[in-house]
Amino acid sequence: xxxxxxxxxxxxxxxxxxxxxxxxxxxxxxxxxxxxxxxxxxxxxxxxxxxxxxxxxxxxxxxxxxxxxxxxxxxxxxxxxxxxxxxxxxxxxxxxxxxxxxxxxxxxxxxxxxxxxxxxxxxxxxxxxxxxxxxxxxxxxxxxxxxxxxxxxxxxxxxxxxxxxxxxxxxxxxxxxxxxxxxxxxxxxxxxxxxxxxxxxxxxxxxxxxxxxxxxxxxxxxxxxxxxxxxxxxxxxxxxxxxxxxxxxxxxxxxxxxxxxxxxxxxxxxxxxxxxxxxxxxxxxxxxxxxxxxxxxxxxxxxxxxxxxxxxxxxxxxxxxxxxxxxxxxxxxxx
Amino acid sequence: xxxxxxxxxxxxxxxxxxxxxxxxxxxxxxxxxxxxxxxxxxxxxxxxxxxxxxxxxxxxxxxxxxxxxxxxxxxxxxxxxxxxxxxxxxxxxxxxxxxxxxxxxxxxxxxxxxxxxxxxxxxxxxxxxxxxxxxxxxxxxxxxxxxxxxxxxxxxxxxxxxxxxxxxxxxxxxxxxxxxxxxxxxxxxxxxxxxxxxxxxxxxxxxxxxxxxxxxxxxxxxxxxxxxxxxxxxxxxxxxxxxxxxxxxxxxxxxxxxxxxxxxxxxxxxxxxxxxxxxxxxxxxxxxxxxxxxxxxxxxxxxxxxxxxxxxxxxxxxxxxxxxxxxxxxxxxxx
DNA sequence: GTAATTTCTGAAACCGATTTCAGAAAATGT
DNA sequence: ACATTTTCTGAAATCGGTTTCAGAAATTAC
Numbered sequence: 001x002x003x004x005x006x007x008x009x010x011x012x013x014x015x016x017x018x019x020x021x022x023x024x025x026x027x028x029x030x031x032x033x034x035x036x037x038x039x040x041x042x043x044x045x046x047x048x049x050x051x052x053x054x055x056x057x058x059x060x061x062x063x064x065x066x067x068x069x070x071x072x073x074x075x076x077x078x079x080x081x082x083x084x085x086x087x088x089x090x091x092x093x094x095x096x097x098x099x100x101x102x103x104x105x106x107x108x109x110x111x112x113x114x115x116x117x118x119x120x121x122x123x124x125x126x127x128x129x130x131x132x133x134x135x136x137x138x139x140x141x142x143x144x145x146x147x148x149x150x151x152x153x154x155x156x157x158x159x160x161x162x163x164x165x166x167x168x169x170x171x172x173x174x175x176x177x178x179x180x181x182x183x184x185x186x187x188x189x190x191x192x193x194x195x196x197x198x199x200x201x202x203x204x205x206x207x208x209x210x211x212x213x214x215x216x217x218x219x220x221x222x223x224x225x226x227x228x229x230x231x232x233x234x235x236x237x238x239x240x241x242x243x244x245x246x247x248x249x250x251x252x253x254x255x256x257x258x259x260x261x262x263x264x265x266x267x268x269x270x271x272x273x274x275x276x277x278x279x280x281x282x283x284x285x286x287x288x289x290x291x292x293x294x295x296x297x298x299x300x301x302x303x304x305x306x307x308x309x310x311x312x313x314x315x316x317x318x319x320x321x322x323x324x325x326x327x328x329x330x331x332x333x334x335x
Numbered sequence: 336x337x338x339x340x341x342x343x344x345x346x347x348x349x350x351x352x353x354x355x356x357x358x359x360x361x362x363x364x365x366x367x368x369x370x371x372x373x374x375x376x377x378x379x380x381x382x383x384x385x386x387x388x389x390x391x392x393x394x395x396x397x398x399x400x401x402x403x404x405x406x407x408x409x410x411x412x413x414x415x416x417x418x419x420x421x422x423x424x425x426x427x428x429x430x431x432x433x434x435x436x437x438x439x440x441x442x443x444x445x446x447x448x449x450x451x452x453x454x455x456x457x458x459x460x461x462x463x464x465x466x467x468x469x470x471x472x473x474x475x476x477x478x479x480x481x482x483x484x485x486x487x488x489x490x491x492x493x494x495x496x497x498x499x500x501x502x503x504x505x506x507x508x509x510x511x512x513x514x515x516x517x518x519x520x521x522x523x524x525x526x527x528x529x530x531x532x533x534x535x536x537x538x539x540x541x542x543x544x545x546x547x548x549x550x551x552x553x554x555x556x557x558x559x560x561x562x563x564x565x566x567x568x569x570x571x572x573x574x575x576x577x578x579x580x581x582x583x584x585x586x587x588x589x590x591x592x593x594x595x596x597x598x599x600x601x602x603x604x605x606x607x608x609x610x611x612x613x614x615x616x617x618x619x620x621x622x623x624x625x626x627x628x629x630x631x632x633x634x635x636x637x638x639x640x641x642x643x644x645x646x647x648x649x650x651x652x653x654x655x656x657x658x659x660x661x662x663x664x665x666x667x668x669x670x
Numbered sequence: 671g672t673a674a675t676t677t678c679t680g681a682a683a684c685c686g687a688t689t690t691c692a693g694a695a696a697a698t699g700t
Numbered sequence: 701a702c703a704t705t706t707t708c709t710g711a712a713a714t715c716g717g718t719t720t721c722a723g724a725a726a727t728t729a730c
Contacts, residue, residue, distance in 0.1 A: 008716055019680040024718060034678065054454050055399070056716035059390040059685050074418050075615075080410025087436055096450065099434040101422055115431065119389050225619050254619040261621040280410075284560050284589040286596040286621050343686055354710040359688060369708065391686035394715050676727065683720080690713075697706065 007048045015044035027052065058120065065095050067307060068116030070109060071127040072102045077250070077279030078296050079127050082148060085300020086125055093308060095122065106130045113139060123307040126150070144310035148303045151193030160303050160318050164194045167292045167323035168201025171274055172246055174290075174325060176209055179334030180244040180272065186231045186256065188223045188248040195223070198248045198276065216240045221252050228255025236263060243271060243334050250275035250282045250291055253330075257285060268332035278326050288328035295321050342383045350379035362387065393455065400430050402642060403451030405444060406462040407437045412585070412614030413631050414462050417483060420635020421460055428643060430457070441465045448474060458642040461485070479645035483638045486528030495638050495653050499529045502627045502658035503536025506609055507581060509625075509660060511544055514669030515579040515607065521566045521591065523558045523583040530558070533583045533611065551575045556587045563590025571598060578606060578669050585610035585617045585626055588665075592620060603667035613661050623663035630656050 009027075013020045018037050025031045026041045033041075044050070058064045069086055071079050083099070090097050098121060102109035109131045116124060123144035126136070137154045139145055148160040175183050185202045188195030203213045216238055221227035228247055232255065235242070247253040253275035260267055267273050267287060275282060278293035299321055306316035344362075348355045353372050360366045361376045368376075379385070393399045404421055406414050418434070425432050433456060437444035444466045451459060458479035461471070472489045474480055483495040510518050520537045523530030538548045551573055556562035563582055567590065570577070582588040588610035595602055602608050602622060610617060613628035634656055641651035 009718095010716080020717080021680055021719080022678085025679090028718080030719085031679090032677070037679085051453050053394070053716050055390045055394040056685090057718080059388070059394055059687085060716075060718040062685075062718095064390070075410055075412065075415025077410065080415075083409050084436065084438070096454075101419065103419070118386050119431075225616065229619075254616060257621055258619050258623070281560065281589060281616060284564075284593050286592055288593070344688095345686080355687080356689080356710055356712095357708085360709090363688080365689085366709090367707070372709085388686050391715090392688080394717085395686075395688040397688090397715075672730095674727100674729070676725100678725075679723090681721090681723105684718080686715105688714080691711090693709090693711105695706100695708075697704100699704075700702095 007050045008053070009050075011048060012041060012044045012050055015048060016040040064120040064122055066098050066119070066121050067095050067304070068100065068113070068119070068121040068124045069097045069127070070100050070102055070112050070116070070124070070129065072104055072109070072129045074099075074101045076128075077281070078277045078294060079149070081280075081296035082127050082300040082303070085297035085302075086304045087300070088297070089301040089304035093304075095308070102129055102131075104130065106132060110135060117143065123311050125303050125307055127303075144307055146303045146307045146310065146316070148299055149194070151197070153193070157315065157318065160299060160306060160321075161194065162294050162299070162321045162323055164197035165201040165204070167276065167294075168198035168246070168248075169205045170201075170323070170325055171276070171290075171292050172202045172205035173208075174327075175244045175246065175272065175274065175331065176205060176211075178272070178331065181211060181334070182214075182217065182240075182242040182244070184217045184219070184235060184242045184245040186219050186221045186228055186245065186247045186252050188221060188252075190220055195248055202246060214240070217242060221248065221255075223249050223251060225251045225255040228252025228257075229259045230255070232256040232259035244331070245271060245273050247273070247275045250277045250279045250289060253282070253289055253291070254285065257289075268330050272331040272334075274331060276323075283328065285330065287330050290328045290331045291326050292323040293326050294323055342385045343388070344385075346383060347376060347379045347385055350383060351375040399455045399457055401433050401454070401456050402430050402639070403435065403448070403454070403456040403459045404432045404462070405435045405437055405447050405451070405459070405464065407439055407444070407464045409434075409436045411463075412616070413612045413629060414484070416615075416631035417462050417635040417638070420632035420637075421639045422635070423632070424636040424639035428639075430643070437464055437466075439465065441467060445470060452478065458646050460638050460642055462638075479642055481638045481642045481645065481651070483634055484529070486532075488528070492650065492653065495634060495641060495656075496529070497629050497634070497656045497658055499532035500536040500539070502611065502629075503533035503581075503583075504540045505536075505658070505660055506611070506625075506627050507537045507540035508543075509662075510579045510581065510607065510609065510666065511540060511546075513607070513666060516546060516669070517549075517552065517575075517577040517579070519552045519554070519570060519577045519580040521554050521556045521563055521580065521582045521587050523556060523587075525555055530583055537581060549575070552577060556583065556590075558584050558586060560586045560590040563587025563592075564594045565590070567591040567594035579666070580606060580608050582608070582610045585612045585614045585624060588617070588624055588626070589620065592624075603665050607666040607669075609666060611658075618663065620665065622665050625663045625666045626661050627658040628661045629658055 009020050009023050012023045023041050026033050026038050100112035109129050126147045128149045133152050136152050140155050145158050151159050187199050206213045219231040221231045245256050275289050275291040278291045282289040309316040344355050344358050347358045358376050360368050361373050435447035444464050461482045463484045468487050471487050475490055480493050486494050522534050541548045554566040556566045580591050610624050610626040613626045617624040617626055644651040
């Protein structure tokens with residue numbers, strides 16, 4: 001509001017006729033303060049429009065009251081919703097988030113983590129990412145760390161995830177129940193645990209109804225649109241017939257959609273198409289995409305809660321989130 | 336790397352047999368230091384793996400070396416690319432960005448700005464947003480401020496923009512040149528200067544070839560997918576024939592696309608469709624969307640450069656960026 | 671009514687840097 | 701060779717808070 005600046009705790013102390021210590025105490029509620037002095041301090045703070053200097057606070061207290069949040073890419077669907085979840089949860093606390101973007105590069109991620117550590121964040125939340133596992137384990141040793149949307153085998157108590165296998169199983173099963181037998185799966189990066197789990201769910205669903213998964217119908221993508229398109233083109237080249245495509249995420253489903261469009265193959269009349277994630281624009285695909293929804297915002301909130309628990313020294317509860325089938329218009333019964 | 340923590344400038348001073356002042360000097364290069372001492376300090380810092388405490392630095396120097404970057408929504412296409420531009424430019428400097436998300440609410444934006452100010456950011460970059468203009472003018476008075484992707488009339492020397500009118504003119508003209516006469520325009524929020532400019536470009540293009548813009552063919556949207564869909568449905572209800580739709584951004588084009596799909600209207604065979612922005616997934620629309628590309632990353636970089644100039648007290652150069660027509664497959668010649 | 675607690679309070683040290691100031695050392699001038 | 705500058709350097713103050721410690725005031729105990 002006003003052109004304050006430079007109002008310090010000493011000014012408040014003088015104005016309220018108490019010592020700096022007392023002001024600090026009403027500010028932090030560390031020690032009880034007599035009601036009248038307390039009122040005086042509060043009044044002085046209001047009158048002078050006092051804002052504590054965050055740097056001084058952090059320096060003195062040793063806490064930065066900030067949480068580093070690293071995402072693999074701003075603007076990545078789903079991940080942005082997870083970020084919003086973190087944000088919303090943190091707003092209920094004195095902590096505030098510091099964000100960084102790994103830009104899909106492990107080195108950039110590492111650098112971002114170092115920067116966070118330099119900034120003395122009290123905790124760290126990683127959303128996806130490509131950072132090598134050893135580096136993450138090292139980081140977890142140094143500071144409270146929660147990883148969401150990625151499974152790191154060495155850090156079972158730090159990862160927050162969706163039940164990928166179950167989700168993939170359910171959506172594959174959905175296709176099977178509609179009569180599909182030759183179902184393609186375009187996977188994510190198989191070195192990533194979650195991509196592997198989705199593949200496993202797909203295989204299991206087929207096996208459970210007595211279908212042997214055919215290697216020609218599984219193609220590895222990298223979670224990005226372009227790879228969904230390439231994979232579909234490659235598939236079409238192979239010539240092995242299929243009636244449905246299950247992409248390990250919605251982005252690749254968009255790529256697949258375009259490849260089919262180019263070949264004049266109709267969705268869902270000729271081929272059914274499903275994704276995974278339910279990113280916001282999937283509802284606007286032509287046709288709207290049937291997919292598995294992840295409770296992304298909820299996961300973000302939980303990640304924030306968990307890292308706060310770690311900071312307090314409590315061991316966090318990390319539930320396995322369930323996905324939900326969102327039926328739209330990209331699937332038809334096999335005929 | 337190691338479990339350092341707690342290495343301060345005093346440790347370095349002791350290790351290098353100099354005073355704290357000298358260490359600070361080699362750190363900041365404020366005053367020349369004799370070569371031998373300098374070496375000793377550098378060696379000590381390397382040996383002890385010293386990392387300066389950012390809070391102490393900021394407290395003492397009065398600079399936070401951070402820039403607040405507020406976007407209206409993480410995950411908004413185009414805006415995320417602008418953010419990346421800011422990020423990349425800032426990486427070349429000692430400054431680092433602090434990000435916040437306004438979540439489409441003016442109040443949230445205001446709060447975020449307050450938080451930035453509390454954190455003593457040295458400068459502020461706003462990307463789009465709904466914050467009232469007076470508040471922005473007030474903010475600009477208090478701290479170096481650059482606004483990108485939004486025109487605030489009271490702050491001509493703080494806004495970085497694309498030539499919206501020219502862009503809209505060019506793409507409308509493109510449709511006209513392909514024989515279209517009855518061209519719909521789904522606008523953005525007309526209270527926003529950029530939306531108004533795009534509308535103006537559209538009108539001017541029509542007028543320049545002697546077509547009187549028909550009010551029935553202009554519908555106000557709000558830049559979001561849903562509104563593009565609603566607008567198109569309303570349009571269809573009106574019954575006035577048209578052969579092309581120009582949406583004020585790609586998001587609304589996605590909405591329009593879905594509405595047309597639902598009615599069985601083919602794109603581009605029956606109706607041509609164009610957008611504005613060239614967000615990444617527009618290339619994967621079915622059919623791929625013809626649109627105007629904004630140099631988003633470049634704008635982000637420029638915004639960062641400009642705010643740094645403001646901080647230095649230099650008056651920044653704020654070029655008007657030009658858009659570029661990206662021709663894909665959503666437009667056909669009118670027959 | 672005095673002793674023993676309990677509750678508040680302020681002075682001063684501290685967090686980890688930067689910066690002013692004055693003096694020491696070295697360089698330059700004549 | 702001696703006076704003047706210029707270049708480096710360290711001691712100490714400072715930034716704006718938190719926290720320890722010891723003492724004052726208010727309670728409670730007996």
